[in-house]
Structures are given as structure tokens and as C-alpha cells.
Amino acid sequence: DGGITQSPKYLFRKEGQNVTLSCEQNLNHDAMYWYRQDPGQGLRLIYYSQIVNDFQKGDIAEGYSVSREKKESFPLTVTSAQKNPTAFYLCASSGTSGNEQFFGPGTRLTVL
Amino acid sequence: GQQLNQSPQSMFIQEGEDVSMNCTSSSIFNTWLWYKQDPGEGPVLLIALYKAGELTSNGRLTAQFGITRKDSFLNISASIPSDVGIYFCAGQPRINAGNMLTFGGGTRLMVKP
Numbered sequence: 001d002g003g004i005t006q007s008p009k010y011l012f013r014k015e016g017q018n019v020t021l022s023c024e025q026n027l028n029h030d031a032m033y034w035y036r037q038d039p040g041q042g043l044r045l046i047y048y049s050q051i052v053n054d055f056q057k058g059d060i061a062e063g064y065s066v067s068r069e070k071k072e073s074f075p076l077t078v079t080s081a082q083k084n085p086t087a088f089y090l091c092a093s094s095g096t097s098g099n100e101q102f103f104g105p106g107t108r109l110t111v112l
Numbered sequence: 113g114q115q116l117n118q119s120p121q122s123m124f125i126q127e128g129e130d131v132s133m134n135c136t137s138s139s140i141f142n143t144w145l146w147y148k149q150d151p152g153e154g155p156v157l158l159i160a161l162y163k164a165g166e167l168t169s170n171g172r173l174t175a176q177f178g179i180t181r182k183d184s185f186l187n188i189s190a191s192i193p194s195d196v197g198i199y200f201c202a203g204q205p206r207i208n209a210g211n212m213l214t215f216g217g218g219t220r221l222m223v224k225p
Contacts, residue, residue, distance in 0.1 A: 004154075006154075040220075041217070041218075042200065042215045042216060042217045042218055043155075043200070043215045045212070048212070088152075090154050090155070092154075099142075099143045099145070099160075099204045099213065100145060100157055100160050101145075101157075101202075101213060102157065103147075103154035103155045103156070104154050105153055105154045106152070106153065106154045108152070
């Protein structure tokens with residue numbers, strides 16, 4: 001089945017540790033995105049990539065890093081520099097034919 | 113950046129009632145999308161609108177792209193308990209903006225049993 005997968009669903013980390021969230025898609029989409037969602041809030045863009053080996057900062061990139069070495073994969077690293085990392089993280093992708101973004105199931109990160 | 117104002121922020125409705133929510137912007141948008149998010153899950157695309165004045169249905173859902181291109185609304189007819197969730201509008205403010213979307217703050221729908 002075509003779709004976007006994120007793993008793990010739940011992630012716990014100690015303060016000060018870096019953590020990497022996985023996002024994989026088999027939709028053959030060129031563009032991929034990472035969003036952060038806080039309780040009761042909308043989606044805020046962290047990073048996006050329109051093509052392999054290229055990515056751009058979104059509205060809240062500080063404390064995060066990404067890579068795009070393969071078309072199918074767009075991992076997000078939450079670094080120790082992110083002051084408030086506990087949140088729900090959503091990955092999305094879109095093709096070149098339209099503006100519709102399709103989302104993965106999300107990863108809930110809790111930093112203890 | 114671009115702002116989308118979505119209203120209402122939350123609503124309680126009786127099962128069987130019709131629901132209406134909308135998004136407005138001070139800027140022109142070329143695309144309007146409506147998503148639904150269940151608790152703990154990713155948003156699912158419900159309806160996509162690409163032309164001013166366009167009216168599109170998906171089952172009990174109907175959405176319209178405003179004539180001014182600065183607003184959109186979503187209607188749900190004969191609501192049922194599984195309609196519970198958060199509905200987000202999203203729009204693309206200009207052509208070839210790298211498929212970037214601006215999201216509204218969401219409308220939380222709660223249905224009385």
C-alpha cells in the first residue's frame with residue numbers, strides 16, 4: 001500500500017539528548033515536510049525539502065536538523081538546542097502535480 | 113507570514129445536526145484544502161479546491177472556494193459521532209510557492225450523544 005510511515009509512534013528521551021524521528025514515503029513524491037503540533041494548536045512548519053539533497057528552513061527550524069539523502073526518506077533530528085521539544089511531530093509529502101499534502105500518523109515525543 | 117482565521121474554534125452539536133465552519137484570510141489564496149484530524153493521528157485530506165467559486169462534495173461534506181479567493185467554508189450534513197475531531201483548513205497563498213501551505217488553527221467538533 002502507498003503511504004507515509006513515521007516511527008516510532010511514541011518516543012521518550014531525557015533532556016539534553018538528541019533524537020531522530022523517521023519519515024518514509026512510497027508515493028514517489030518529490031516534496032516532504034515536517035510540522036510540529038502542540039496541544040490544541042495548529043501545525044507549524046519546521047523544515048521542508050522539494051528535492052533530494054536540498055531542504056529549507058520553515059517557520060520554527062531552530063533546534064532541529066534534517067537530511068534528504070533519498071527521495072523516500074526525510075528524517076528529523078531534534079537536538080538538545082530545542083528548548084521545548086515535547087510535541088506531536090507530523091511528516092507530510094506532496095507530488096509535483098498539485099498542492100495536496102498527505103500526512104503520516106505522527107510521532108509523539110516526550111522529553112523527560 | 114500569511115494568516116488563516118478559522119472559526120469557530122470549537123463547537124458542540126447534536127447528532128443529526130448540520131455543521132458549518134469557515135476560514136478567512138486577508139490575502140488571496142490559490143488553493144484551499146480541508147483536513148480532518150482524529151486524536152493522536154495525522155490529518156487526512158477531505159476536500160481540495162482549486163478554483164474561485166468551486167463547490168465540491170465528498171459524501172456528507174461540502175466545501176466551497178470563496179469568490180473573493182480569501183475564504184472557504186466546510187459544511188457537514190447530518191452529523192454522526194464519528195465526525196468528532198479537529199478540522200483544519202489550509203491554503204496556498206500564491207502560485208509556485210513550493211507547495212507551501214498555511215494552516216488555520218482548527219475547529220474542534222464535539223458531538224453530543
